[in-house]
Amino acid sequence: MPALSAEPRAPRSKGLVVALTKAGRTKIRYPAELVRDDGTRVTVRAPWAAPGVRDFGFVRFEPGDVFTEHYWRDRWFAVKEVRTGDGGLKGWYCDITRPAVLADGVLAVEDLDLDLWVSADGSCVLRLDEDEFEASGLTERDPEAAGSAAAALDELEELARTEGLARLLA
Secondary structure, three states, X not given: OOOOOOOOOOOOOOEEEEEEEEOOEEEEEEEEEEEEXXXXXXXXXXXXXXXXXXXXXXXXXXXXXEEEEEEEOOOOEEEEEEEOOOOOEEEEEEEEEOOOEEEOOEEEEEEEEEEEEEEOOOOOEEEEOHHHHHHOOHHHHOXXXXXXXXXXXXXXXXXXXXXXXXXXXX
């Protein structure tokens, strides 16, 4: 009989589906390649999954871009390293989320509206969608989750402005 291990077993297939929900509805589902799962952090890689180009003004996500996405089972955020198809770093897009759950080949993530953008050189750090977060009603419905979300955004911004996000992802 094999010995039990605290280390998660490698899945038979390296593919999985990322399922991002927001306010109880599926926002997007897309296939991704499992890069690593250490039991706490799940890292996947996927091409830009939305149709066409999304221009935020400070960055454009477009076909050919590659996202290396880091999700935690014990943290209230996800950090997505965004690169061009030829490998150039655009920056990091961070979603404030409930801790991720991986089961049956689906990585389930609940988006809590707050986001952070960090440019490749770290000179631009932008808090995003705070108005959407306020309008979501989470503060009234689930004050504990709202507090965790706000603290996660503050933590990520502090890391981005001091040590940089690359260190978090090492």
